[in-house]
Amino acid sequence: MTTSTQVQLVSRPSGWPTPEDFRTVTVDLPDLGPDEVRVQNEFVSVDPYMRGRMNDAKSYAPPYALGETMTGGAVGRVTASTSPALPVGSLVVHGLGWRDVAQGPAAQFRQVAEVPGAPNSVHLGILGMTGLTAYVGLTAIAGLREGETVFVSGAAGAVGTAVGQIARLLGAGRVLGSAGSAEKVALLTDRYGYDAAVNYKDAPIREQLPAIAPDGVDVFFDNVGGDHLEAAVDVFNPHGRAALCGAISGYNDVERPAGPDNLWHLVSKKLTLRGFIVGDHAELSAEFGEKVAGWFTAGQVVFDETVVDGIENSVEAFLTMMRGGNTGKMVVRV
Amino acid sequence: MTTSTQVQLVSRPSGWPTPEDFRTVTVDLPDLGPDEVRVQNEFVSVDPYMRGRMNDAKSYAPPYALGETMTGGAVGRVTASTSPALPVGSLVVHGLGWRDVAQGPAAQFRQVAEVPGAPNSVHLGILGMTGLTAYVGLTAIAGLREGETVFVSGAAGAVGTAVGQIARLLGAGRVLGSAGSAEKVALLTDRYGYDAAVNYKDAPIREQLPAIAPDGVDVFFDNVGGDHLEAAVDVFNPHGRAALCGAISGYNDVERPAGPDNLWHLVSKKLTLRGFIVGDHAELSAEFGEKVAGWFTAGQVVFDETVVDGIENSVEAFLTMMRGGNTGKMVVRV
Known part of the structure; x- marks a missing residue:
């Protein structure tokens, strides 16, 4: 049985979140259904907007549900697949967030290219x-x-x-x-x-x-x-x-x-x-991809990351980022 | 000799303006030069933005100069002219403000049409x-x-x-x-x-x-x-x-x-x-003129005015307007 370790919000913080507002759980994953994939995450994103979603307030994104796994950007590799479009080995980004293994309908995952000389986390950062x-x-x-x-x-x-x-x-x-x-x-x-x-x-x-x-x-x-x-x-x-x-x-x-x-x-x-x-501006994705990927490939754009290891340290990574402890993109390496 | 009675700013108010911040003067007007007009004002506009110009602060419009006549919108009739484009009798709007008689280069005045059934002040209000x-x-x-x-x-x-x-x-x-x-x-x-x-x-x-x-x-x-x-x-x-x-x-x-x-x-x-x-949006004047004049002529737009008589009462009219004592457009009838 494959398991997935996931970080969940269990109470809504008032002021600064604390580790007690979260819990880490390990769940068994079911077998894949038709046209599904299983993804071993490589990097998970922690971002300021996530703080807003921890509140029970109407905002641009719905609040995180209590007792459910924190969603957000992540990049990983397909390790099992019933989807012809995303064979095993595909590099994908998705929004399933703070977990080491993500699984679901192939439509929730988008294939991205490996970028020579750059870690795959670049798809959460400058190219994402x-x-x-x-x-x-x-x-x-x-x-x-x-x-x-x-x-x-x-x-x-x-x-x-x-x-x-x-x-x-x-x-x-x-x-x-x-x-x-x-x-x-x-x-x-x-x-x-x-x-x-x-x-x-x-x-x-x-x-x-x-x-x-x-x-x-x-x-x-x-x-x-x-x-x-x-x-x-x-x-x-x-x-x-x-x-x-x-x-x-x-x-x-x-x-x-x-x-x-x-x-x-x-x-x-x-x-x-x-x-x-x-x-709200997905229509600019193609134009962005063309221009920024071009600049990036040409070495005209540099980037930095602050990397925290271990999905179980996602909360710490998030809080460190909120306190300004990062330079460039803060990511959790799974 | 023709004279012009004018209201001038003499000190910059701190907080609410008082009558002491202004003075009323009567000046002799020179003979007309080439391509000039003399205009007997009928209505002079008092507007909220004028308060900002009484301060010595950088704003969208330069501050009013102390000791000079308050400028602003006005509508009147040409009573003397050396300009073929604006013969005596023309109805004009201009920005020379708080005075009973305005005079200057014809280019500072813009001819407007009389609107049947409406006072000429309409050119300072709904049609202006x-x-x-x-x-x-x-x-x-x-x-x-x-x-x-x-x-x-x-x-x-x-x-x-x-x-x-x-x-x-x-x-x-x-x-x-x-x-x-x-x-x-x-x-x-x-x-x-x-x-x-x-x-x-x-x-x-x-x-x-x-x-x-x-x-x-x-x-x-x-x-x-x-x-x-x-x-x-x-x-x-x-x-x-x-x-x-x-x-x-x-x-x-x-x-x-x-x-x-x-x-x-x-x-x-x-x-x-x-x-x-x-x-900043003069480019919309034509479109506005077409649409709103059309609505106005068709009786689809009503308007009201609060009228104060006498150029010497311009300050009082302005202050009354700032206190919300008007309904619709506040104008001074000369």
Whole structure:
């Protein structure tokens, strides 16, 4: 009998999740039905949006069900198959999440190509949802134009590291970033093509941003929310646009923090704030795949991962990521 | 010698403007130069955006210069002309503002048609900048689609009364409004085609809005800002859009009020907040003129005015309007 070890949500966290909100179970898997596959996961993704789904609140994705396995992005290899389309050995991505072995109808799995020289986790990162999120935010949401100045919060995170590089490749004039440690700030300028970056823990971002953005900001890609949005609204040029991708700074807040005190600039500077989720923009997948895979293959895009080993450590990996302990994409290696 | 009585800003208000921030002067007008006109104003416009221009702050329009005459929309009749294009008797609109007689290069004046059965002030209101603002906000900014629910703040004001009617004519499914008195609320539903309306002074708008928007709101046209934006964000349906036209509630604030505490919904509900000023959208003037003039001529659009007599009462008219003492467009009759 094949078993699957899985991590499940058992209680809804108030504030920061704790290990007690989860349990690890091992279940027996049934035999495959018709047109099904069994997949040995290689990497499982932990992402900020998952915090929102732990709440029992209406959001863009339904809440995680209590007592069920955490779903989310994963990449693995088919080890058994009754589907002619996905023979044993196929590399696939899927959304079945925090488990070492995934199994189900072949339609829930999508075959991807191995990328020479890159780990298969790249399909969860720069070539996957993470990269697509960066691309969608900069193009469809913010309408980045050549020569414009881009500011990215959470710039050393999975999405942020992609945003800076993709913005540059799309013709941005100046790329600015904010991150939470001196090491990350150095990486932004040394490795990820940022022109300037600040450590938001050194001083309020609202005080630091004007110094690196003397000519203002045209596009703000926000992964953080809160005071970063306020700071961006301060320095926006007329017709500035914000692509609001996430607000990790507030995901674990129990109290609702007050919003930006400068929203009157939305009218006076004719600004646009637009929230989005990548799932609404699947129509850009092909265009993204063509462009970003091309850049990646040509060595024009670098990426980093923070890897935690063991499916039973998924919760720890998630919490570490939420605290900013990762550089680039955080993944769990199964 | 012809004279012109004009109202000038002499000091920048902190908080609410007072009569002492202005002075009324009478100046001698020079003879006309080549291709100039002299215009006897009939109506002068007072508008919320003028409060912003009284501050010495970078905004979409430059600040009013101290010691100079308040500029703004006006309509009047040519009484002297050296311009073949604008002979004596022409009805014109212009931006020279708070004066009884305006004079200058003909290019600063634009001829408009008399509208049978309507006062010439209609060119400052529903057929002028006010109506265009409503049209631009609903179409280019918010992208209103047929069947959608629209919520309008400041709904009994000049722009608001236009928004409700134009939204309906553009196919909105349900039109909701907020105003500041029981009389205004009654007008919204009885006269301006609103399906439901509330008096925001009865209880916090955040508490009242859900009751009249049980199926949520798709488009929010904001003239008020502050708590109205917060309330709209609460009830927005996914992919809701706000056209932010003004924030009259905060124009006289000295302290910066905290912003909405629910901006995380921008991501979770994929919302768009977009500020605009009508001056950026002159390309829609022709389309607007065609559609709205057509509706107006066909009797499908009603309008109201609050009229104050005497150019020397412009400041009082402005302040009354800022306090919500108007229904529909506030104008000064010269």
